Amino acid sequence: MSLIDDLKQLKQSAVSRINSQDADIEQLRVKLLGKKGELTALLKGMKDVAAENRKAVGEIGNDVRQTITELLAEKKAAEAEAALSKQLEAEKIDVTMPGTKALIGQPHVLQQIIDEIEQHFLGLGFQVIDDTVDSPEVETDEYNFERENLPKDHPARDMQDTFYITPEILLRTQTSPVQSRSLEKHDFSKGPLKMIAPGKVYRRDTDDATHSHQFHQVEGMVVGENITMADLKGTLLSVMQELFGEKHQIRMRPSYFPFTEPSVEVDVSWDEVTPDTKPEDIKWIEVLGAGMTHPNVLRMDGVDPEKYSGFAFGLGPDRLAMLKYGVDDIRQFYLNDVRFLSQFNRKGN
The missing domain is CATH 3.30.930.10 (Bira Bifunctional Protein; Domain 2)
Structure with a gap:
């Protein structure tokens, strides 16, 4: 299988894993894009690609990186929004209820x-x-x-x-x-x-x-x-x-x-x-x-x-x-x- 196929398969797999309900976004980021991540490992194979094919492979590699990065950011933002909504729901205040009277000090x-x-x-x-x-x-x-x-x-x-x-x-x-x-x-x-x-x-x-x-x-x-x-x-x-x-x-x-x-x-x-x-x-x-x-x-x-x-x-x-x-x-x-x-x-x- 060529490096291009490997990159396309990684893209497809990454999209699936990121969109999973149980996905841990930070762990996936490290596993996919980290120094020892899957994309990094694949791109190390660029040295074996013929010179005339390196541009095409590089473009695909950049596309995979950009796709994964954007998906991770979107998923992280969605999770933060969901957490905020849950917090607001739990901490919502009934503004029609009487307020708590503040204790005011006085001289001795x-x-x-x-x-x-x-x-x-x-x-x-x-x-x-x-x-x-x-x-x-x-x-x-x-x-x-x-x-x-x-x-x-x-x-x-x-x-x-x-x-x-x-x-x-x-x-x-x-x-x-x-x-x-x-x-x-x-x-x-x-x-x-x-x-x-x-x-x-x-x-x-x-x-x-x-x-x-x-x-x-x-x-x-x-x-x-x-x-x-x-x-x-x-x-x-x-x-x-x-x-x-x-x-x-x-x-x-x-x-x-x-x-x-x-x-x-x-x-x-x-x-x-x-x-x-x-x-x-x-x-x-x-x-x-x-x-x-x-x-x-x-x-x-x-x-x-x-x-x-x-x-x-x-x-x-x-x-x-x-x-x-x-x-x-x-x-x-x-x-x-x-x-x-x-x-x-x-x-x-």
Whole structure:
């Protein structure tokens, strides 16, 4: 049999095999056209063909190669289309069915409380200082304690034992250092200093239902001419009513803090207070500490206490959130349990 006959027979066989239902297109491509394939093997016989017949044999060989290549491509495209149709059929979507509601995140409940506090004080003309430059969490002993009228070996330091990096560098126990840094920079010729400093603080507390070694604080200060305790009470009443409702009241009890004089503990009424509520029926719960800024604090920050006075206060967003939402364990705020955190939204529902 001549090479031409062999090529024609291969073409006929290839067409039959490619069109077979069980054909493996890739295997057939290698078997027919590969380096060791059937067509390649046949064309090696070209060396034995007479010179005058090589052109005709070459044309037939090219025709066989082209036919096989085109058929393989067509079969491969048909198989891909069939597979796609099968996939689309299996994965088809009924567009008339209700869609799945996407879960949208929300700020952490503590951040929501902080945002409420910040927005309220911004409305009162306060500035919010919470950047890492003016409000560093790694502080010096001088700004964290000494500038707050807490010299070394002061017994009140025991209540704020913290994490020391060196004897003079520590994790801040309060955001009060921001007040000192602000007082140093403030130009009183432009008016009083009114600021709040939200942020994380650290103390060596044993974690339990009401204590955490890391928690949040919003400290505030107003310093200017003729600032009085009445200004302090009015400011704190406004923010407590913003958080808990306009019918809640506050009371102030004498206390002691090294950085204020006089100092007070501030309570908020557990229930709403109406004109008919008897004083003895009001239940109070402590929420924060405050007082008139100690003259020593002003003096150490370069402010003349004979000319200027001020008040300071410290809010605990963690504690306020526990009271507002009835949370009985502060650790719930830090466990990242979405089932717990998703209960709280900006409307407080």
